[in-house]
Amino acid sequence: MSRIVYLNGDYLPENEAKVSVFDRGFLMADGVYEVTSVLDGKLIDFAGHCIRLGRSLSELGMKNPHSNDEWLAIFREIVARNAVTDGMVYLQVTRGNPGDRDFAYPSPEVEPTVVLFTQAKPGLADSPAAKTGWKVISIPDERWGRRDIKTVQLLYPSMGKMMAKHAGVDDAWFVQDGFVTEGTSNNAYIVKGNKIITRALSHDILHGITRAAVLRFAKEAQFEVEERNFTVAEAQQADEAFITSASAFVMPVVEIDGAAIGSGKPGNVAARMREIYLDEMRKAAL
Template identity: 85%
Template sequence: MTRTVYLNGDYLPETEAKVSVFDRGFLMADGVYEVTSVLGGKLIDFAGHCARLQRSLDELAMTNPHTPDEWLAIHRELVARNGIDEGMVYLQVTRGNPGDRDFAFPPAGTPPTVVLFTQAKAGLADNPVAKTGWKVISIPDIRWGRRDIKTVQLLYPSMGKMMAKAAGVDDAWLVEDGCVTEGTSNNAYIVKGNRIITRALSNDILHGITRAAVLRFAREAQMEVEERNFTVDEAKQADEAFITSASAFVMPVVEIDGAAIGTGTPGNVATRLREIYLDEMRKAAV
């Protein structure tokens, strides 16, 4: 079945959607993106994704082509047209097509390129891997210094995913100055006792929408949250670990660099937070 995608105001079969070879997203990775999960045909934490999209656009001096209500209407229309019950909606905005390749930004008023498409992911919430947990390796973090902007320049995270695959594990944790920054496409956490430890927000990591919600739920559940750097050795000595992302939600991590974390099985904190997150997000879904 051919998907319906959204391109610059039109809903089109995916085979008919075309973007110029001069688009700056293609030539310069000059664009930002968001991914919103869908459960039960409804959007999860949509307001958070909309707010982060605005922040990313502002940081790159790009104009937001739509209001939050307009974005919501487009997302809902795509979900309906493609019959998505569980899955994701991918959104990308680039600085557009200036008509030729140039390092300088296009003239003011150049229309942005807006692309959205859906991905059906049956069993997204009931992923059996959540019962066994992820294994990760550590790799050097050599990305640029503005990881807080959700740009489309994802080459090194993709390389990290492939390093993990080659090592026979699920993902890689990025390490800078001896400390874990984040996963290739997720935020990273360790747990010691009742204390959740995760890197504080800065330009060094993505300001995860799922991260914000999970930490809020953790505090409401009387769990202690400590936002600070932690090392790989600390992770190896932790009681448990986990990651958060828009598509994995809360995913336990049971091994790093071949060393079991805690008992080597998903811990109680990660398991409980996944349950709370999915329950609360389903209630608030739009």
């Protein structure tokens, strides 16, 4: 069965969905996106993703084409049409097709382009990597300065993923002015004793939806949370490390730049936070 995608109000077989060559998402990376996980056929932290979508659009001066209730109906419909039990829904909104290429923004009357598609990932919450942990390398952070906007401008993160792949590891952590910012597609954390340390929110990092939930759950579980910069050297001396993202949830990190973190195996804090996150998010799923 062909996958069904959503394009500007229509549900179409994927091979029939077409976007103009003049779309600004294609020509200028002028668009934003969200990825929402699906577990047991339900949407994980949907409200958080809607809030961030609205913020990203606002920061770029783009109108939100749907209300949160309308988005929810569209998401539920595309999950149902593709019979997704575990997986992800990808949403992209661009500034649309003005009919030609121009650096200047088009008239506000130009309608945004809205695309959604699903990716089936059976057993998404049972990733074997959660038992072994990720190994990462550090690389210079050479992205643009507004990483808090979840844009489709993902070339350097893709390059970072490939640097990690060529190094035989799972991911890369970006470093700016000597301090870790985040992973290529995730937020980064270290653990010392009962303290979870992660970089504070700013234009330097993505305001992760999973990050917000995990930090809230960590405080409720009586962990101390400290939002501050940390270095690669400090990460190498930490008791544990982990990352969070919408698709990896909470994933232990056991090595950075060839140096084992803690015992070199996933630690108890990361395991506990993954357990709490998945349990609470399943309860609240829509």
